[in-house]
Amino acid sequence: MNANTLPPGLKNADLMARRAAALPRGVGQAHALFAARAKNAEVWDVEGRRFIDFVAGIAVVNTGHGHPQVIAAAQAQIPQFSHTCFQVVAYDGYVRLAERLNALAPGDAPKKTFFVSTGAEAVENAIKIARAHTGRPGVIAFNGGFHGRTLLALGLTGKVDPYKLGVGPFPAEIFHAPFPDALHGVSVDDAIAGIEMLFKTDIEPKRVAAFIVEPVQGEGGYLPAPKAFLERLRALADKHGILLIADEIQTGAARTGKMFAIEHSGVAPDLITMAKGLGGGFPIAAVIGRADVMDGLAPGGLGSTYAGSPMACAAALAVLDVIEAEGLCERAIEIGAHMQRRLRELAAHQRCIGDVRGLGAMVAVEFFHDGDAKRPAADLARAVIAEAHRRGLLLLSCGSYGNVLRLMVPLTIEQTILDEGLDILAASLDAVVAHA
Numbered sequence: 001m002n003a004n005t006l007p008p009g010l011k012n013a014d015l016m017a018r019r020a021a022a023l024p025r026g027v028g029q030a031h032a033l034f035a036a037r038a039k040n041a042e043v044w045d046v047e048g049r050r051f052i053d054f055v056a057g058i059a060v061v062n063t064g065h066g067h068p069q070v071i072a073a074a075q076a077q078i079p080q081f082s083h084t085c086f087q088v089v090a091y092d093g094y095v096r097l098a099e100r101l102n103a104l105a106p107g108d109a110p111k112k113t114f115f116v117s118t119g120a121e122a123v124e125n126a127i128k129i130a131r132a133h134t135g136r137p138g139v140i141a142f143n144g145g146f147h148g149r150t151l152l153a154l155g156l157t158g159k160v161d162p163y164k165l166g167v168g169p170f171p172a173e174i175f176h177a178p179f180p181d182a183l184h185g186v187s188v189d190d191a192i193a194g195i196e197m198l199f200k201t202d203i204e205p206k207r208v209a210a211f212i213v214e215p216v217q218g219e220g221g222y223l224p225a226p227k228a229f230l231e232r233l234r235a236l237a238d239k240h241g242i243l244l245i246a247d248e249i250q251t252g253a254a255r256t257g258k259m260f261a262i263e264h265s266g267v268a269p270d271l272i273t274m275a276k277g278l279g280g281g282f283p284i285a286a287v288i289g290r291a292d293v294m295d296g297l298a299p300g301g302l303g304s305t306y307a308g309s310p311m312a313c314a315a316a317l318a319v320l321d322v323i324e325a326e327g328l329c330e331r332a333i334e335i336g337a338h339m340q341r342r343l344r345e346l347a348a349h350q351r352c353i354g355d356v357r358g359l360g361a362m363v364a365v366e367f368f369h370d371g372d373a374k375r376p377a378a379d380l381a382r383a384v385i386a387e388a389h390r391r392g393l394l395l396l397s398c399g400s401y402g403n404v405l406r407l408m409v410p411l412t413i414e415q416t417i418l419d420e421g422l423d424i425l426a427a428s429l430d431a432v433v434a435h436a
């Protein structure tokens, strides 16, 4: 249903009530809004109210809502065929997309790629591939990491509330090590020592198939992994014959100023998971990896009915074209630098801002009570989000303590709208602090 066919007089509150009656409460919702239409970095709700979108469907529409090239590519595919199941009758768009990603992925080794539909599915498959290649069961993930909501992905996820509550047990042979977070007292040395400790207390390295790491933790607080950490993880992996999986589901597709965030470190992973920004709003996820590793499973071991849908492949090819033609990697760097500059100006007179950080256009503001890192201020983050909503700006929180605002604007955002959104954010924070 689009804005032209919506019944008149629809109200968010009525739809929220119907939603509550019809859906399980486990399907959360950050904003009590129902969308009518969206264009680039703006969303209009069913009541006709306009919002600036600093969430981008959780870092999905990196190319903006409804990029004409992406929409045209998907539309052109539909009348040709919308489904054959690639494993039954193949199509060229899938292969072309795999070739493009193989060429873009970091590292000199030849690559292979295949597609699934969601991030969690990509993670599950990356682990299967790593286990099949190494013949080992163990996987080491990191505290605060997020890898999805299916049971294996959830086992890898390093945050209990709300994701893991009441749904265990989780698959065996998964272990968590500390993720470096200087602000909360975890150095790179501590993080590496944590892995060495796992090797003593839980699993010997020769039974570990893979490390899985987000180059910038997303849900965990928009925490960039220090270059030294990724280098030492690579060295540990090489020493023990362990594979390194970069979960680029949130960080990929130009979000951080490179096609893949791990490129900033110069480290080449063995496997990469990618989703979100790749499809520009169409559901597609990829596992990209060293060809020798990717071929570990027998024919039939990979795939699913809808995996790599023809429309999503067409859209993703257009997304890659748009990233290149519109210089979105460069734009992500500019956007991130501009946002951090504006946020630091705010921090100069707001003690509650304990940190401003980011990599490219993955930008975070972390709140503390009285600037004390031992007192994370989730209440403040919640209040700022609510106030900004009232003023027409969509924001989202993250972090192990829920006290971080994560800003992930479309990389195609107009400068005036970016500044209008930042003005609303500043005014919202002023209003919240004034009434605290």
Ligand SMILES: Cc1ncc(COP(=O)(O)O)c(C=O)c1O
Pocket (backbone or CB within 6 Å): 058, 118, 119, 120, 121, 123, 146, 147, 148, 149, 214, 218, 219, 247, 248, 249, 250, 251, 275, 276
């Ligand atoms: C780093 C990371 N991995 C995996 C996932 C899971 O992706 P999906 O929600 O598409 O299953 C997410 C989703 O937020 C993510 O950010």
